[in-house]
Each structure stands twice: as C-alpha cells, then as structure tokens.
Amino acid sequence: MKKLKFAALVFAVGTSVLLVIFEILFYLNIISISPFQGLLKVTGCLQENNDSSFIEFCDIGQGDCTIVKSADSNIVIDFGSADDSDELYYHLKSLGIKELNLAVVTHYHEDHLGGLCDLLERMTVKNILINSSFAEDCDKEVVTRFKSLVEEREVRLIEPQIGTAAMIGRSKIEVLSFLNNADEENERSVCLRVTLSNMSVVFTGDSQWEAETALLERGISLKADILKLGHHGSSTSSSEKLINAVSPSAVVVSCGYNNFYNHPANIVLERVKAKGIKLYRTDLDGNITVTPEESGFSVSTDRGNKNDNT
Numbered sequence: 001m002k003k004l005k006f007a008a009l010v011f012a013v014g015t016s017v018l019l020v021i022f023e024i025l026f027y028l029n030i031i032s033i034s035p036f037q038g039l040l041k042v043t044g045c046l047q048e049n050n051d052s053s054f055i056e057f058c059d060i061g062q063g064d065c066t067i068v069k070s071a072d073s074n075i076v077i078d079f080g081s082a083d084d085s086d087e088l089y090y091h092l093k094s095l096g097i098k099e100l101n102l103a104v105v106t107h108y109h110e111d112h113l114g115g116l117c118d119l120l121e122r123m124t125v126k127n128i129l130i131n132s133s134f135a136e137d138c139d140k141e142v143v144t145r146f147k148s149l150v151e152e153r154e155v156r157l158i159e160p161q162i163g164t165a166a167m168i169g170r171s172k173i174e175v176l177s178f179l180n181n182a183d184e185e186n187e188r189s190v191c192l193r194v195t196l197s198n199m200s201v202v203f204t205g206d207s208q209w210e211a212e213t214a215l216l217e218r219g220i221s222l223k224a225d226i227l228k229l230g231h232h233g234s235s236t237s238s239s240e241k242l243i244n245a246v247s248p249s250a251v252v253v254s255c256g257y258n259n260f261y262n263h264p265a266n267i268v269l270e271r272v273k274a275k276g277i278k279l280y281r282t283d284l285d286g287n288i289t290v291t292p293e294e295s296g297f298s299v300s301t302d303r304g305n306k307n308d309n310t
C-alpha cells in the first residue's frame with residue numbers, strides 16, 4: 001500500500017513538473033498549444049475555437065487594416081485612410097461588429113490612422129493602443145483631429161510597452177518592439193504578434209530596415225504562422241533575416257491595385273517565392289480571411305481561393 005502511495009505521489013509530481021515545463025515552452029512560443037488549454041478542453045471548461053474567430057486582412061486600397069475577431073472580442077489593427085472609412089464602417093457592421101474592445105494604431109500616418117478618426121464618431125472604441133510620441137513626418141492634421149476626438153469621446157489610450165502581452169478576450173497581443181526616437185514615422189511602427197487559438201501573425205506596420213533590425217536585435221523568438229509584409233510590400237522592408245526569423249507558411253501584403261508606389265516590390269515577392277511561402281495580396285485577392293483550424297489554419301479570399309496551410 002505504501003509503495004502504491006509513493007508511486008502515485010511520484011506520478012503526480014512528475015506530471016505537474018511536465019505541465020509547468022510545457023506551459024513555459026508555450027509562453028516562450030516554442031510550442032503552440034498550452035497543456036492547460038488542452039486539459040481545460042478535455043474537461044469541457046474551455047470551448048473549442050468556435051466558428052466566429054478569424055483574422056481578416058481588409059482590402060482597403062493603399063492602406064492597412066486588419067480585423068481580429070473572436071466570440072468575445074473585436075480588435076482592429078490600423079484603419080486605412082479617411083477616404084475608405086465609410087466602407088470600413090459598413091464592413092464592420094456586416095460582420096456584426098458594433099464596438100471595438102481594442103484599436104491598435106501602428107503609427108501616425110494617414111493610411112493607418114485616418115480611418116479611425118471617422119470611426120470614432122460612429123462607433124464605441126474602448127481602448128486604443130498607440131504611441132504617444134510621433135516623428136516630424138507624421139500627418140499633423142490627422143494627428144490633431146485624432147487627439148481631439150479621443151479627448152471628446154474619453155477613449156482610454158494605452159502606451160505600448162516592449163515585451164508585454166495581454167489577452168483581449170481569446171486574442172493574445174504581444175508588443176514585440178518599436179523605436180520611439182526614430183526620425184521617420186514609419187520606423188516608429190509598433191511591431192506586434194497576435195495569437196488567436198493556435199494561429200499567430202506578426203505585424204510590423206510600415207517598419208523599414210532600422211525598425212526591423214531593432215526587432216531582430218531583441219533576440220526573442222519571432223516565429224509565427226503568418227507574416228504581414230512590412231510597409232505594403234516595399235523593397236525597404238521584409239528583409240531575408242526577418243522572414244527567416246518569423247518563418248511563416250504564408251505572407252500577406254496590403255496594397256492598392258495598380259498603386260503609385262509599385263507595391264509590392266518584385267525583390268520582396270521573389271524573396272518570398274524562393275522560400276516556397278504562400279503569398280496573399282489584398283490588391284489581387286480582395287479581403288483575405290484566415291481561420292484557425294484544429295491543426296493549422298485555412299485561408300479564404302474574396303476571389304474565392306481557399307488554401308489549407310496546415
């Protein structure tokens with residue numbers, strides 16, 4: 001009997017130690033499923049990802065906008081230009097989104113922030129994650145309008161902190177890096193990793209060489225299933241080193257059809273193609289929706305492609 005009790009004790013301690021080790025590996029993003037989540041699923045305390053969770057890269061012309069939706073939270077990362085804000089508002093409504101738990105603005109350029117100003121006048125936005133400082137080349141008129149709307153609507157502003165992570169409903173948002181003292185506004189972009197269920201996406205805003213280097217120099221794991229190519233696929237961004245560090249199975253470019261800047265740049269497209277990474281572009285595919293699956297994720301686009309990237 002004593003032997004049996006001892007064996008049970010050894011088993012219990014051993015299992016606990018293993019669970020803790022796996023949880024640490026999950027936290028460090030070395031594995032993608034937490035053992036505690038697994039246990040909760042087995043015991044029925046945590047529901048499987050229900051059909052309403054997805055990340056949508058919006059076709060919003062030469063701007064950026066991504067919707068992260070789960071059953072219990074609505075997050076939007078960047079909002080495109082003011083010119084496209086009507087379209088964005090009705091699109092959010094069509095998805096059943098009446099308020100945002102969190103808005104993230106990677107930086108103070110019109111093609112990322114402009115659409116949020118109009119949205120603030122029509123929709124409840126509870127929190128905005130945005131740097132309080134900005135560079136000289138920011139869009140000053142947009143910044144002034146944004147600041148006065150935030151004050152008027154009493155929206156809570158959250159200052160990003162490098163290395164922090166927060167759960168917004170079922171979505172995990174990690175602030176990976178940003179440069180507060182860069183001369184160019186693009187280089188101040190807040191870089192993030194968003195994890196929804198077992199699927200993760202790295203966003204770098206309009207980061208270029210300087211900000212990408214700072215991100216890589218943090219020395220943390222940047223691994224994710226999807227990389228949103230920086231600065232609309234510009235040749236100034238998405239270095240070989242960054243793509244290797246993220247090691248995505250798919251990349252997404254947000255850019256306007258036939259845009260003035262010739263985004264995405266051929267050199268970046270070739271870099272992606274050479275690695276056999278699946279490419280999606282809002283200018284050609286329209287809205288791109290990625291949905292977590294039990295194993296990996298699936299992608300559907302307005303143009304009807306459906307690809308499993310498991």
Ligand SMILES: [Zn+2]
Pocket residue numbers: 063064109111112206231232
């Ligand atoms: Zn931009």
